[in-house]
Amino acid sequence: GAVVSQHPSWVICKSGTSVKIECRSLDFQATTMFWYRQFPKQSLMLMATSNEGSKATYEQGVEKDKFLINHASLTLSTLTVTSAHPEDSSFYICSAAWSSGRTDTQYFGPGTRLTVL
Amino acid sequence: GENVEQHPSTLSVQEGDSAVIKCTYSDSASNYFPWYKQELGKGPQLIIDIRSNVGEKKDQRIAVTLNKTAKHFSLHITETQPEDSAVYFCAADREYGNKLVFGAGTILRVKS
Numbered sequence: 285g286a287v288v289s290q291h292p293s294w295v296i297c298k299s300g301t302s303v304k305i306e307c308r309s310l311d312f313q314a315t316t317m318f319w320y321r322q323f324p325k326q327s328l329m330l331m332a333t334s335n336e337g338s339k340a341t342y343e344q345g346v347e348k349d350k351f352l353i354n355h356a357s358l359t360l361s362t363l364t365v366t367s368a369h370p371e372d373s374s375f376y377i378c379s380a381a382w383s384s385g386r387t388d389t390q391y392f393g394p395g396t397r398l399t400v401l
Numbered sequence: 402g403e404n405v406e407q408h409p410s411t412l413s414v415q416e417g418d419s420a421v422i423k424c425t426y427s428d429s430a431s432n433y434f435p436w437y438k439q440e441l442g443k444g445p446q447l448i449i450d451i452r453s454n455v456g457e458k459k460d461q462r463i464a465v466t467l468n469k470t471a472k473h474f475s476l477h478i479t480e481t482q483p484e485d486s487a488v489y490f491c492a493a494d495r496e497y498g499n500k501l502v503f504g505a506g507t508i509l510r511v512k513s
Contacts (some may be wrong), residue, residue, distance in 0.1 A: 327490060330500060392444040
């Protein structure tokens, strides 16, 4: 149980274009989804937290107009990188959790490798 | 805010030996401490977690210990196997919300 998928697994795009990444919880309803970015040989950095039906909350330093997050249902969240530039190239990973009344266990997706040329 | 330090950054062990990775955290209000294993090019996989109401938890070859007074927790892997080779991350929850703060990671290499 607790399977999270991401699509696509990798994407290459030209500078200035937008890229959408999907995150799905396959066997549970996720009340909260998280988006992380991971640069090579580094740890995971939280970008934003999204709850179904409400606006995402972004971590300090993360541009909300550049990284658009939509959490339209309890099983789907999307991250759109708008006007991507080479410095946005990274490994983007989502996680999903369901509310249990205490800090929720996060289950991670397989990640999406974004390369911006 | 919460800060999590993880040591060592790399660890090499012989197959069959034990491996121990340690983390310290700064926020005494933290209550949840998961450990994740990440293989190259993949997302992190939860391997074990512990909450502050217990001091130790074990799952087959993996165990986690928690010392809330000292604010540190450790991952213990016994009888290591080559497939245990990966990057391991510890994390602690922040005092508000469900957010996690991750350690810098430990590269574990199990030599056969």
